[in-house]
Amino acid sequence: MGQWLSDLLDVELQIAADLAVSLVAIFVIFGLRLIAKGMISRRIEDSEITFRARKAVAYSTTILTIAVLSWIWIDAFENVATFLGLVSAGLAIALADVFLNLAGWAYVLLRHPFRVGDRIEIDGKSGDVIDIRVLRFSILEIGNWVDADQSTGRIIHVPNGLLFRQSMANYTLGFPYIWHEIPVLLTFESDWERGEAMLSEILQPYAMSSEEMGAEAEIKKASREYFIRYRELRPIVYTTVKDSGVMLTARFLVRAQQRRTADTDIWRQILSAIATEPHIELAYPTQRMVYSQLDLTPSGLTHEMGPDDESSS
CATH class of the missing domain: 1.20.1280 (Monooxygenase)
Structure with a gap:
């Protein structure tokens, strides 16, 4: 042969x-x-x-x-x-891609850009890390067709090499909280000052819970490795004017995995409180049309004739 x-x-x-x-x-x-x-x-x-x-x-x-x-x-x-x-x-x-994935795995082990349980976003995909392997890591997807940050039930396998090609966001690394905002639009006729006070009152439990959960301690811990500085951790309400009314924006700290739960809880309280306030109404995009009635009768069209008019006649 x-x-x-x-x-x-x-x-x-x-x-x-x-x-x-x-x-x-x-x-x-x-x-x-x-x-x-x-x-x-x-x-x-x-x-x-x-x-x-x-x-x-x-x-x-x-x-x-x-x-x-x-x-x-x-x-x-x-x-x-x-x-x-x-x-x-x-x-x-x-095997260039394979070696790149191996390098990504080594990077994950040595630098810890994320760990199992962290919520991350990479290449437009978000989810909780559930597994890290030699060539890839897996995330349990959130968002997509599901509203807010709820799980879709899909598992996405991401090559480790993608860490060198795409930017990655970690929701929980260093500081396990995120800032969440809830916009509440009131009509111009509403008592916006009372609405502002009402929102501040609703957010008070979140001020206490952030202290109980150790948000300040987490900030101090994270600041040792990252330049994270927050002067104010308590909830706050911002006020601005939009085309359709007065916008009150509630801003507060919440754990990344609890954003939708907090959103639902606060909106329930807001709707219940507004129902008891006769001078506060939610606004929505509207159009106001103003009509001006014109007098089209013969008497309305006549005018006093002057000397020039008489001579011309």
């Missing part, structure tokens, strides 16, 4: 022999691979164990193939260093 390949490919006999042995080795190894996978599928009923076993067989046979081919072809090169150099260059080109 070696002589036939040598004549067919017009190469040295030794190279042709190595090529023939390589083809036989690949055929045998991958034949064993198919047999092993078939036996696993027939004898193991648990789907998870079957998946892991088939993966193990695939990885093992791939490594075995590389080792056998390396042993066959190493004599074709002048020395081991040359062989390893060529192999490394080839792998670097063919």
Whole structure:
């Protein structure tokens, strides 16, 4: 077979022999691979164990193939260093993404841009980190078609290398709270000062809870590593004027995973409070049309005639 390949490919006999042995080795190894996978599928009923076993067989046979081919072809090169150099260059080109993912994994382990349980956003996708592996990490998606920051139920697998190509936002690293704002639009005729006081009163429990949960202590802890400075951690109400009314904006601290719960709780209190206030009404985009009635009767169209009018007549 070696002589036939040598004549067919017009190469040295030794190279042709190595090529023939390589083809036989690949055929045998991958034949064993198919047999092993078939036996696993027939004898193991648990789907998870079957998946892991088939993966193990695939990885093992791939490594075995590389080792056998390396042993066959190493004599074709002048020395081991040359062989390893060529192999490394080839792998670097063919497996560039794999090496980038490995570098990303090392970056996660050494620098800790996020940990399991953190809420992050990367490449337009947001979610809670649920798993970190050698080549990828997984997040439980939030948002998308689901309103606010609720889970969609989908698991997104993100290559570790994406950390070097896309910016990443961490909702909870260093400081597990986020600032949340609730805009409340009142009509111009409403008693906005009373509305402002009402909102401040509703936000008071969040002022106490932020102290109880140790927001200030978390700020001090985070400031040791990041330049995080907040002069005011208590809830506050801002007032501004919009086209359709007076806008009151409630701003307060809340844990990243509890934003929607807090939003619902505060809106319930706002609606209940407004229902008891006769001088406060919610506004919405409106148009006001002013009509001016014109007198189109003959008497309304006549005017006093002057001397010029008489002469002209």
